[in-house]
Amino acid sequence: MAVEIPKEKWTAQVRKVTIGATSEEGGTRAKTLTVGGESALPFLHYEGSFPNKPALAVEIRDRKPDDWSPLLLDALGETAEDPAKWAQAAEAMGADLIYLVLSAATADGNPNTPENVRAVVRKVLDATGLPIAVVGPGQAEIDNELIVPAAEEADGERVLLGVCEEKNYRTIVAAALAHNHLVQSKTPMDVNLSKQLVILINDMGLPLERIMMDPTTGALGYGIEYGYSVMERLRLAALTGDKMTQQPMIVDPGAEAWKVKESKVGEGVPEAWGDWNRRALNWETLTATTLIHSGANIVILRHPENVARVRKVIDDLSSATT
Amino acid sequence: MALTGLEIYKLLPQTNCKDCNYPTCLAFAMKLAAKQADLADCPHVSEEAKTKLAEASAPPIRLLELKGSEGEFQVGNETVLFRHEKTFFNRCGVFLRLQDSLSADELKEKVAEADAYHVDYVGIDLYLDGFAIEAASGDPKTFGAAVAAVAEKTKRPLILLAATPDLAKAGIEALDETRPLLYAADADNWEAMAQVAKEAGLPLTVRAETLDELADLTGKIKEAGVEDLALDPSLSGYLDSLHKLTSLRRLALKENFRPLGYPVITFPGSTESVDAAILAAEQIAKYGGLIVLDEFDPSTLYALLVLRENIYTNPQKPIQVQPGLYEINDPDENSPLMVTTNFSITYFSVANEVEGTGRPAWLLVADAEGMSVLTAWAAGKFDAERIAKDVKTFNVADKVPHHKIIIPGHVAVISGELEEELPDWEIMVGPREAVDIASYLKSMWTT
């Protein structure tokens, strides 16, 4: 019996977004990263085209974080002491994008400064040829204060700036407009809110080709199902022609998975949780791969081993022949 | 796919005799299509029509039931491709595979350990669904003894991985009063395997390399009298699994293609160069039915069982947390008291942040009908009255004589009203986002 494989006919595709600029494009990056462009649900090669694989961003910090799991800090070792070394290590891990997160305070407890931010951004740009993202610590006022100098310092590099949220996006978008960058538009797990913020940012004059959509996710066990379903719904809407849902999606399984108890804590937890290191690695990897299946175009990761682990899955899923 | 009212009407006697208590056959047909009437109410319907209607109303993915000497397991009956469309109903099974090449003692030890595995996830007890025993020896006697040894240590459902009729029979004979799944019939042995399954009244797995061959085989086996089937589409990695399982689910749901409307069994550990945990996770999200693991490793099993729980949660009914006063990091009478809602994500993000600070604290989870802070406040489910009521209901004053309560920054506007409701309390306004709790407590709470 010849079974006819059912195929969906989609009418639209995900928008292509390119992060980073080479010297011809006014920047200094050795390569750029393009995501999006697919015209079917993730990896269903038989009913659409997939010009770009999902990409891996690796999070680095402007200084060694105080609150990361010891497992992560052990794995990173000395590289976590210096953003330039960290960026190079991330490149060696196989990152497609360096995701630099700025801290609210310096190591001695003083507020982070625009001068320090400029220096760090410069260091990272000099240390790697990869495209970069620069995002603030996630507190509106501080974010604005730190992202503007970062945008200036990286003028023309087509950096992904963030994080734009409904209550705080104007300053960051203005910085992106002024210095030829892109922005990350983040909304709390809701299809309509995702669309709205993209519209607001676009209304300020930033082309859709320069907006990455971050629908937010929870870690495995901590709300991943909400993020997963919102992403599936956004992607279905995108493929059926809803224009403002067609931005490629970036999500942060690294940060989400590494802040939960399962990865942070090794002692005093149930025995049934199993070996701490393996569990923590699984937590980040399975959060990431599950979100890749729901349409993520960029996932942000933290642990070196997981970058390799997830890379292999993406490569396998992206090979057009089985 | 369900029939429309008109299609059903064509199968009815069309005499409008009203014995069904509807004015016309068409009216009755419409009610049937809407599942608001029962076909049995028409005394005149023909046998042929009955069969047709029953076939049409059968679920597109047939339910498969397995039984252990105590435990039961059901899979199938799924109705959607995406969980947000309705829900995924019957959690895919997670089984552990063991070989009969192990000695009886080794088997018993392994089974006892895995059978005793329980882990708590937000109050839900998670565990393995059962065991698959493989006749690696090829010897019926050895296999029978292994099955008996396993059954001695677990009451959960079993899968008998026995590729010849003799082996399958030996496995079946070693069990009583249970309903294991037989594995597997293929192009070479299907007649004999179907015979064994039919005689024992057991469900049978059908295995083939392609979906074409698979559909051929299920048709023949159904004709031979075995209706309870599982499919093994011989998967070879992440992409093959995604493509074949997506096609199977779509064929069943969108085309109502009966020959492939059965749950799928997978062996994520069987493909070399594939990370079994990642493939199992893919199959949990993307249409796996029975997932047979090769390793008992709690650090992987816990993650997979939690993922399954998340994916199979009813999206219309988010998991709510029981309202009450929660203890975090062993609080005492000097520890801060925070209040939030009982929406699971809200609760977990707050509880998790507080836990992450390492500081002891009390968390009052108010009964906000499972809504997040802002939604609940907008809906009037998380106001001063509600909070004051829950402070009393859960005897919070006894636990925190300091009488200070920290409310979420998003509902700062209710602090005045809350002062009126709780006159001898000090109302403190906390951060808007859970992520800022650590720095808030650091600066605002000095004991």
Ligand code: SF4
């Ligand atoms: S009882 Fe049957 S034949 Fe009579 S009206 Fe109802 S549907 Fe028609």
